[in-house]
Amino acid sequence: MKTEPTIFIVDDDADVRDSLRALLESAKYDVEDYDSAASFLSVVAPGRGACLVADIRMPDMDGLALQEELGRRKIGLPVIIVTGHGDVPLAVRAMKAGAIDFIEKPYDDEQLLASVDRARAMSDSQRAEAASAQLAGERIAVLTPREREVLVHLVAGQPNKVIAHELGISPRTVEIHRAHLMEKMQARSLSDLVRIAMTAGVLPA
Structure with a gap:
């Protein structure tokens, strides 16, 4: 037993x-x-x-x-x-x-x-x-430095245009990074992405 x-x-x-x-x-x-x-x-x-x-x-x-x-x-x-x-x-x-x-x-x-x-x-x-x-941290670890920057701004609730302005990149580039983030973080939605990021200790910008 x-x-x-x-x-x-x-x-x-x-x-x-x-x-x-x-x-x-x-x-x-x-x-x-x-x-x-x-x-x-x-x-x-x-x-x-x-x-x-x-x-x-x-x-x-x-x-x-x-x-x-x-x-x-x-x-x-x-x-x-x-x-x-x-x-x-x-x-x-x-x-x-x-x-x-x-x-x-x-x-x-x-x-x-x-x-x-x-x-x-x-x-x-x-x-x-x-x-x-631990799982969230392992997913964060495979992100590029730029992807992490975009993630921090997403956690803060900023839209693509604002993130683009803050990082000096185009909104289209932000969209590409965001798609990569969704894939690497295995997130089903933006809210899921934010939840996983915060579980890993990512704080808003």
Whole structure:
């Protein structure tokens, strides 16, 4: 049977790790658990896993510091913080820093699974966006310098005559470049072309 994407657990309490693992595996998730932030950071990489469930209070590096370190490493992993009652203000800080949820101990199984489901959906969306951006970037990379100039003006919504004036070329030449852009960018329409360009990070002139 195919399992769901990997969920990472980081908690220094072995009983908590075992309990979380059993719960998540019962929901068909693949699970990896670690007893410290350092051991997790030694193996995590961009694109791995669906989300991280981390205790807020751990020796050496707590859940908030772990979340910040993931951000510094540009590892876009949704984070769920598990917290004791007295740690709620710290958990709120974690959410302000980007955590998607915090679950108080003793946690409710259904609440935690619902939070993990939301994190997985967010992770799937982030992966799709990253794949779209990579594909768009690959298409941009094959454009000539002049085609890129024309594209920037198209993204700004300028008509052919204005682009021709701005670049010192004829409107007919702009039309030719525009046709090449449509072909190379595999765009079905001008709006599609603009969407792909903006996905690749092209900004208006």
